[in-house]
Amino acid sequence: MPIEHTVVFRLVHEAGSDEESAFLRAGRDTLTAIPGVTGFAVMRQVSPGSPFTHQFRMVFADAAAYDAYNRHPAHVGFVEERWVPEVADFQEFDFEPA
Amino acid sequence: MPIEHTVVFRLVHEAGSDEESAFLRAGRDTLTAIPGVTGFAVMRQVSPGSPFTHQFRMVFADAAAYDAYNRHPAHVGFVEERWVPEVADFQEFDFEPA
Numbered sequence: 001m002p003i004e005h006t007v008v009f010r011l012v013h014e015a016g017s018d019e020e021s022a023f024l025r026a027g028r029d030t031l032t033a034i035p036g037v038t039g040f041a042v043m044r045q046v047s048p049g050s051p052f053t054h055q056f057r058m059v060f061a062d063a064a065a066y067d068a069y070n071r072h073p074a075h076v077g078f079v080e081e082r083w084v085p086e087v088a089d090f091q092e093f094d095f096e097p098a
Numbered sequence: 099m100p101i102e103h104t105v106v107f108r109l110v111h112e113a114g115s116d117e118e119s120a121f122l123r124a125g126r127d128t129l130t131a132i133p134g135v136t137g138f139a140v141m142r143q144v145s146p147g148s149p150f151t152h153q154f155r156m157v158f159a160d161a162a163a164y165d166a167y168n169r170h171p172a173h174v175g176f177v178e179e180r181w182v183p184e185v186a187d188f189q190e191f192d193f194e195p196a
Binding site: 003041096 | 102105112122139140141142144145147148150152153160175189190191192194195
């Protein structure tokens with residue numbers, strides 16, 4: 001069954017800054033190059049009821065593809081080199097059709 | 099600009115119970131009948147990193163359609179009669195393309 005993997009987050013950078021743009025671009029470039037990632041999108045979170053400002057979303061064909069993504073060196077490297085130092089807070093949600 | 103309105107939640111009901119099914123069915127039937135609601139879906143939240151178990155999602159063509167939905171008597175009634183007594187916890191997120 002397809003799995004939609006999502007993460008909402010806010011950055012340590014100022015809204016509209018060059019650093020924000022660079023992070024979002026790096027996320028898109030790095031993660032879409034990983035095998036199995038489909039339907040990737042960067043979204044702005046606009047509800048005033050949440051402090052998160054952005055979302056990455058992607059769809060995997062099945063749990064095996066999702067697992068391979070999690071273990072892929074490009075994903076692990078992105079988390080270590082960009083995500084940990086530049087993301088102030090985040091929350092993951094994964095969705096399947098009910 | 100289109101707005102994706104989402105809410106993740108968990109119910110006071112047991113997983114797999116008749117009460118859970120009835121709530122999800124009532125949400126779908128009630129909310130999809132409100133003008134302006136498109137792309138409605140009920141999703142299961144399966145990440146172990148979150149206690150939420152379900153999501154409702156829908157897309158509005160613009161902020162005016164979203165506002166009309168929020169004020170619609172069928173929405174207000176669903177919140178009062180079903181959401182408040184049957185939802186244990188929830189979080190809204192709204193998304194626009196970045």
